[in-house]
Amino acid sequence: MNKKPTPERETSVSERVRSQYTAAPFPPVSYFPVVSGPPQHRTWLYSFTEIYYHAFRKLRNPAGARLLDAGCGTGHGVHQIRHLAPGAEVHACDFSPSSLAIARQRIEALGGEPVTFHELDLLDLRKLPGKFDAIFCSGVVHHTADPVRALQELKSKLKPDGVLYLMLYSQFGRRPTMLMQRAIKMLSRNPKDQQEGLQVGRMLFDALPSTNPIATWEREKWSDNHRAHPEAFIDMYVNANEKNYSIREVYADLAAAGLQFVRFDKPQLWQLGARMNLPQELQARFQALPALGQYEVIEHLFPDRDQYMFMVTHAGKPPALPAWLVRGSLAGLEHRFTATRSTFIAEINPTTPQPGFSYWSGYFEVLTQLDTLTRDLLDRCDGKGSVADVIASWEKAHGPLVQGRGAEFIRMLEARGLVYLSEIATPPAAIIPLPVPAKPKAATGKPATRKAAKRPPEKPVKKPAKLKPSSRSARRKRR
Numbered sequence: 298m299n300k301k302p303t304p305e306r307e308t309s310v311s312e313r314v315r316s317q318y319t320a321a322p323f324p325p326v327s328y329f330p331v332v333s334g335p336p337q338h339r340t341w342l343y344s345f346t347e348i349y350y351h352a353f354r355k356l357r358n359p360a361g362a363r364l365l366d367a368g369c370g371t372g373h374g375v376h377q378i379r380h381l382a383p384g385a386e387v388h389a390c391d392f393s394p395s396s397l398a399i400a401r402q403r404i405e406a407l408g409g410e411p412v413t414f415h416e417l418d419l420l421d422l423r424k425l426p427g428k429f430d431a432i433f434c435s436g437v438v439h440h441t442a443d444p445v446r447a448l449q450e451l452k453s454k455l456k457p458d459g460v461l462y463l464m465l466y467s468q469f470g471r472r473p474t475m476l477m478q479r480a481i482k483m484l485s486r487n488p489k490d491q492q493e494g495l496q497v498g499r500m501l502f503d504a505l506p507s508t509n510p511i512a513t514w515e516r517e518k519w520s521d522n523h524r525a526h527p528e529a530f531i532d533m534y535v536n537a538n539e540k541n542y543s544i545r546e547v548y549a550d551l552a553a554a555g556l557q558f559v560r561f562d563k564p565q566l567w568q569l570g571a572r573m574n575l576p577q578e579l580q581a582r583f584q585a586l587p588a589l590g591q592y593e594v595i596e597h598l599f600p601d602r603d604q605y606m607f608m609v610t611h612a613g614k615p616p617a618l619p620a621w622l623v624r625g626s627l628a629g630l631e632h633r634f635t636a637t638r639s640t641f642i643a644e645i646n647p648t649t650p651q652p653g654f655s656y657w658s659g660y661f662e663v664l665t666q667l668d669t670l671t672r673d674l675l676d677r678c679d680g681k682g683s684v685a686d687v688i689a690s691w692e693k694a695h696g697p698l699v700q701g702r703g704a705e706f707i708r709m710l711e712a713r714g715l716v717y718l719s720e721i722a723t724p725p726a727a728i729i730p731l732p733v734p735a736k737p738k739a740a741t742g743k744p745a746t747r748k749a750a751k752r753p754p755e756k757p758v759k760k761p762a763k764l765k766p767s768s769r770s771a772r773r774k775r776r
């Protein structure tokens with residue numbers, strides 16, 4: 298399925314994929330109607346503020362940022378990107394003219410700020426002018442003839458401190474899809490004829506017993522959406538070209554393109570301790586594995602995710618992490634940070650859940666799980682005072698029940714994506730000069746500044762013993 302890329306193969310794959318998505322634009326309008334005004338369904342993964350914060354742990358105002366939806370399809374993503382980033386310069390590209398036409402209609406129906414559309418092959422992305430602060434590329438790279446080259450093109454358009462959001466297929470969660478794809482091919486007279494594939498596939502689904510695992514998967518995970526919408530069926534079961542990844546292959550393709558993985562959309566799903574009760578000995582062995590090894594164990598034990606959704610930056614430049622994250626605790630640093638409720642909370646629209654897209658409501662689920670005490674703490678995170686002030690007022694309001702637990706609760710809210718923590722800028726007058734190095738430069742052979750930078754970090758603060766919202770993610774070696 299993933300043959301060696303050559304220029305001829307690239308052209309023929311691009312042509313086949315382009316004609317598929319031109320004849321069957323995705324996602325179909327029957328599934329995502331063009332509505333006037335803001336998008337009905339929203340995910341934080343299309344919010345520049347959110348993905349930038351979660352990649353770099355820094356708050357950035359979207360105004361003035363340059364954003365690109367690469368492979369925008371019929372535009373449900375760029376509709377959200379535009380709505381969620383006022384003042385940003387938004388671009389979108391795709392090589393399917395019919396999909397672009399629908400995406401344009403969506404943006405016109407939204408009203409307000411524009412989006413610049415480009416009809417372009419992802420493998421020619423360098424032709425676009427300028428670089429971007431964030432690129433969103435969902436479900437596109439794996440349809441190209443040469444995913445590494447597609448990733449290199451994306452990298453070439455990413456600013457040095459930019460963030461790339463990617464969605465790639467997982468071969469583990471997509472096992473039912475891959476099996477059905479093969480069965481359809483074997484039973485088709487012409488396996489390249491997608492219309493015939495659609496007919497054969499529908500006949501198969503109609504005839505499968507309801508208890509069949511593929512039928513169950515389609516019904517339970519996707520509410521039979523693919524069976525209801527022909528364009529979606531073609532995208533899922535008779536696609537002209539796709540690569541289904543393992544997490545190791547994701548890492549390999551990123552590395553080959555000079556990119557590096559930063560974090561998954563839901564890091565908690567990639568922590569074994571959060572998903573099962575493991576005997577201590579096995580837990581210790583698991584913890585000793587590098588991050589990639591841990592992810593591999595998890596995808597073998599929990600082959601339930603059919604898509605990897607994650608953030609990526611340029612390789613070699615891991616984002617500088619704030620002190621609280623390096624220490625794994627906010628305790629002792631509360632006066633140096635502010636806590637601000639995520640702007641995305643206001644965007645959550647629980648009244649219109651989309652069948653088959655349960656992950657979209659993830660944020661809402663997290664919010665509804667909060668007890669009233671935690672909810673009250675969240676409401677106090679207005680970004681004005683320091684975290685120390687927020688905690689003091691919260692602990693005072695709720696008495697002994699929460700005494701001494703504020704820092705850990707704020708940390709838990711941050712880990713769940715409900716608050717941003719930002720360092721309070723120190724006024725210049727209050728900057729305390731670094732102590733002068735004890736030895737002169739000549740004696741150490743190293744510049745004084747490097748030496749200062751090498752000082753060990755502040756001593757870790759010991760965690761309180763029995764706190765409920767433990768921050769496992771902070772303890773992992775690498776995010």
Ligand SMILES: C[S@@+](CC[C@H](N)C(=O)[O-])C[C@H]1O[C@@H](n2cnc3c(N)ncnc32)[C@H](O)[C@@H]1O
Binds near residue numbers: 373434436
């Ligand atoms: C599965 S759809 C995803 C659409 C959208 N990003 C989303 O998440 O709904 C894949 C899209 O990628 C586009 N695409 C695939 N290969 C491409 C390429 N080489 N260059 C440009 N667009 C491509 C297709 O035309 C299609 O619109």
